[in-house]
Amino acid sequence: MTAELVRAIAVESNWSKVYHLADTYRQQQQWQAAAIAYQRSIELQPDFFWSWHNLADVLLKLQHWQQAVLAYRRAVDIDPDFFWSWHNLADALLKLQHWQQAVLAYRRAVDIDPDFFWSWHNLADALLKLQAWDQAIAVLLAAIQLKPDHQPVYQKLGLAFKQRGDLVVSIQDYRRLIQSPPANSIFATLVTKLEFLLKIADTLANEHQTVGAIIFYYLVLEIDPSRLDVLPKLTHLLQKHQQLQKTITEGEEILVSQQSSLLIAQLTTSGNLDQVSTQQAVDLDSIKIKHHLNCQILPSQLEDLCNAVGWQRRPLEQVEQALGNSFAYVSAWYIQPDQEKLVGFARAVSDGIFQAILLDIVVDPNFQGCGLGTTLVNNLLQQLKLAGIRDIALFASPHLVDFYHRLGFVAQPHNLQWMLWSASC
Incomplete structure (x- = not known):
């Protein structure tokens, strides 16, 4: 867009001409030009709803999230009943990670149009970020009613039930809820839809969401x-x-059960987790193994660990998605009275039936050489075996081939050649 055109829009006083010019730019997907024209139309006529709404849409395309939020808020002030202003406002708030505000905006959107799947879906995402598990469960069920074949929703529903806590407590709570469901709630509807409930249960089982x-x-x-x-x-x-819980318990206790003479690096007397003295030692009670069923890892924690071994940092939003899409993962934590530090990690991606690949197997350099990597991989293998998966692969750096051989892996079995296609190649 030329400077001359910008100046021409800035001095144009005919509101109708400027507004239609903005619409033309928007239809041509010339987002920057459209934004400038809509802003000028607002200067000329500040209370026209469509100028604000369309400006916000254009700012959303430009990924100017904060400016889009301001424009959508002005739009809903002028017309509080237009669905798309509320839904798109919530989308922008989601991008800004303003979870609570996004929840309020999505709830207003579903009040106006309860039949739009993505408002329910995205509302659930915001509630999951807030760890409002029961609210997220109810919203996900409403989404499933609208789009019962959308498989990712079942993964999120299963996650919410796992994160909610103790299985027995959850069974008791939801049995009481189905016995006396609140009026106009999703559960009041589900009571009359037994086959639909059964389909949800079967789908969760097929998606390996056992708890749900x-x-x-x-x-x-x-x-x-x-x-x-x-x-x-x-x-x-x-x-x-029950078998999986047993495996988790064994994994968490495996280090503690080793001889107390097996020592690992300990914090210096300063208590700083980043200052480790290998001349001092503590017993393995200070290390706990946790599985994905009862542990939530922040993307920043995983990236700090990976960076400690020299790996390049990855975008946190993509790391969060990778964790959520993992079939299973296991982590090791150095426990102190006032803090915990992630010192080991391994995850698996899988089709859930035949094959799995182990990824991101990493141990903090200060905690290497004490059997921690072996424990992590063995626990992850046990989880995959319990799921019935028998073909498990990984990519090993040359200096780690012997390590994985000792764990039972075979290099290039049956003369297979591992091959990689990557956008970075």
């Missing part, structure tokens, strides 16, 4: 105790969950 599937099978039986076809499914999942 167990809860929903219990809800089916609560509504109709005669559904004996549910019992074998529920029994299988309960056994699977």
Whole structure:
């Protein structure tokens, strides 16, 4: 856009001409020019709704999130009942990570149009960020009603149930909820849709969301105790969950059970987690192994650990997505009375049936050489085996080949050649 054109728009006093020029730029996807023209139209006529709304849409395209929020707020002040202003306002707030404000805007959007799937979906995302698990569960169920074949929603629903806490408590809470659901709530609707509830349970089970599937099978039986076809499914999942919990417990205790003479690096007397003296030592009670079912890792924590071993930092938003899309992960934490530090990590991606690949296997340099990497990989392998996955692969740096051989991995089995396509190649 030329400086002459900018000056021409700035001095134009015909509001209708400027507004239609802005619309033309918007339709041509000339976002910067459209923004300038809409801003001039607002100077000439500040209370015209469409100038504010369209300006906000253009700013959203330009990824000027904060400016878009201000423009959408002015639009909803002028017309508080226009759905798209509220929905797009919430989208911009989500980009700014203003979770609570995004929740309020999405709730207003679904009040106006309760049939738009993405408002419910994105509202759930904001609630998950706030760790408002029960609210997120209710919203995700509303989204599933609108789009029952959208598989990622079930992954998020399963995550919410896992993060909610103790399975027995969750079963009790949701059985009470289905017995006496609040009027006009999603659960009041689901009571009358037994087959829909069963489909949710089956889908969660197929998506390996064991905790959520167990809860929903219990809800089916609560509504109709005669559904004996549910019992074998529920029994299988309960056994699977019990075995997984046993594995988690064993993983968390494995270091503690080793000889107390096995020592690792300890903090210096200053207590600074970044200053380690290998001349001092503590027993392994200070290291805890946690699985993804009962541990939430911040992307910044993982990137700090990876950076400690010399890996290049990755965008935190993408790391968060990678963690959420992982089939399983296991982490090691150095525990102090006033803080915890992530000192080891490994994760797996998988189709959930046949194959899995181990990624991001990393141990803090100050905690290497004490069996921590072996413990992490073995725990992750155990989780994958419990899920029925037998073909597990990884990419090993040359200096780590012997380490993985000792864990049972075979280099290039059956003369297979591992190959990589990467956008960076």
